[in-house]
Amino acid sequence: VQGTLDMLILKTLSLGPMHGWGISRRIQQVSDEVLRVEEGSLYPALRRLELNGLIRAEWGASENNRRARFYCLSVTGRRQLVKEKTHWQGLSQAIAKVMEMT
Amino acid sequence: VNPVRLWRVFIRRRNDGAILQEELQAHLESLTREYSESGCSPEEADRAARRRLGNLTKVHEDCRENFMLGAIETVFRDARYALRALRKTPMLVVVAALSLGLGIGVNLLVYSLFQAVFLGTPTAAEPERLVRLRLDQNSHTAYPILAALQRSEAAVAITGYRDMQMNWRDGDRRVDTFAQVVTPNFFDVVGGRASRGRLFGPAEVSVPKSARIVVISYRFWQRRFASAPDVLSRTVIINGLSYSVIGVLPTDYRSIIGFNVVPDLYLPVTTELFPNVLDNRDSWIWR
Numbered sequence: 001v002q003g004t005l006d007m008l009i010l011k012t013l014s015l016g017p018m019h020g021w022g023i024s025r026r027i028q029q030v031s032d033e034v035l036r037v038e039e040g041s042l043y044p045a046l047r048r049l050e051l052n053g054l055i056r057a058e059w060g061a062s063e064n065n066r067r068a069r070f071y072c073l074s075v076t077g078r079r080q081l082v083k084e085k086t087h088w089q090g091l092s093q094a095i096a097k098v099m100e101m102t
Numbered sequence: 103v104n105p106v107r108l109w110r111v112f113i114r115r116r117n118d119g120a121i122l123q124e125e126l127q128a129h130l131e132s133l134t135r136e137y138s139e140s141g142c143s144p145e146e147a148d149r150a151a152r153r154r155l156g157n158l159t160k161v162h163e164d165c166r167e168n169f170m171l172g173a174i175e176t177v178f179r180d181a182r183y184a185l186r187a188l189r190k191t192p193m194l195v196v197v198a199a200l201s202l203g204l205g206i207g208v209n210l211l212v213y214s215l216f217q218a219v220f221l222g223t224p225t226a227a228e229p230e231r232l233v234r235l236r237l238d239q240n241s242h243t244a245y246p247i248l249a250a251l252q253r254s255e256a257a258v259a260i261t262g263y264r265d266m267q268m269n270w271r272d273g274d275r276r277v278d279t280f281a282q283v284v285t286p287n288f289f290d291v292v293g294g295r296a297s298r299g300r301l302f303g304p305a306e307v308s309v310p311k312s313a314r315i316v317v318i319s320y321r322f323w324q325r326r327f328a329s330a331p332d333v334l335s336r337t338v339i340i341n342g343l344s345y346s347v348i349g350v351l352p353t354d355y356r357s358i359i360g361f362n363v364v365p366d367l368y369l370p371v372t373t374e375l376f377p378n379v380l381d382n383r384d385s386w387i388w389r
Contacts, residue, residue, distance in 0.1 A: 020125050021129045021132045024129075038156075039126075039129060039155050040156050040157070040160060040161050043122060043125065043126070043161055043164075044161070044167070044168060047118070047169075048168050050110070051111055051114065051169075052107060053107065053110070066128060068125075068128055069124070
């Protein structure tokens with residue numbers, strides 16, 4: 001769904017700093033392999049979020065001890081996540097109501 | 103425009119290509135590892151991972167788009183790209199530049215010729231009231247007849263001029279110089295101003311009295327006197343006689359000859375120049 005990738009990334013990062021690979025893996029696992037984040041949209045989205053100040057990026061060591069770029073949520077990002085979450089809940093409830101109409 | 107965001111764009115844009123490269127490389131390796139753990143051969147795993155990741159150039163491009171500053175930057179990039187492309191084909195650039203230059207040059211030439219021949223009016227007080235007189239079918243008229251015409255009040259004023267090649271002595275060289283010998287009232291009738299000094303008039307010159315004065319063109323002053331500021335105190339030797347320079351014409355002076363031709367020297371007619379100028383039998387001709 002359009003615009004939800006940013007929200008998914010923010011939500012994933014709210015659990016802790018993660019690198020690109022970790023984010024795509026986590027989303028895929030949690031969604032039981034239903035949501036597959038295209039790498040072609042993940043990295044541009046990370047740039048977009050970073051430039052908008054919603055996430056911060058810094059170098060760190062990955063689990064196999066390689067240099068990796070870790071992303072973490074900023075204060076603005078946390079606030080944005082809350083906003084998008086409410087918006088999303090409203091939207092999905094609305095869609096559910098329409099779909100369950102008799 | 104958010105200045106904080108702009109600042110982030112500026113500090114991040116330069117090295118983002120390298121960062122992304124590293125991230126994608128790590129991503130690719132993790133993917134490959136995942137594929138081989140699921141039982142693929144190393145080659146298959148590598149191939150599958152690359153396929154999964156897709157077109158890396160496209161990813162780079164999509165990421166770079168976030169650092170774009172809009173239309174101005176795109177134009178700037180396009181211009182740089184055009185320059186790079188031009189550098190690859192120097193012969194084409196040379197040929198294009200030459201033909202453009204030639205075309206513009208010819209265009210300019212044609213227009214300035216047109217302007218000089220058809221549109222330009224001479225530097226004159228009232229160019230629309232200037233009339234060129236020709237008697238019978240002759241191009242030139244004898245001076246006594248001209249003088250008689252001047253006295254006759256057939257026109258408001260009549261002036262005469264004659265183009266001549268004259269010798270100007272420059273040190274020990276003799277330089278052929280284009281001169282116009284004119285009746286004393288020439289500048290009064292035609293009009294015009296001097297950019298330095300003054301022009302002569304009938305008050306100070308009267309035929310046949312001698313007045314050894316000369317007005318020079320701006321070009322002549324520039325080229326032969328190197329624009330010397332003290333030119334008005336100098337004398338020049340023309341056809342063996344010394345004349346004092348009394349004035350310099352302005353740089354945009356347009357003579358009645360047209361075609362952007364301006365004589366180097368304007369001299370008032372004198373009996374010294376033409377001892378028999380008043381003699382009817384010897385037909386000095388004027389036009």
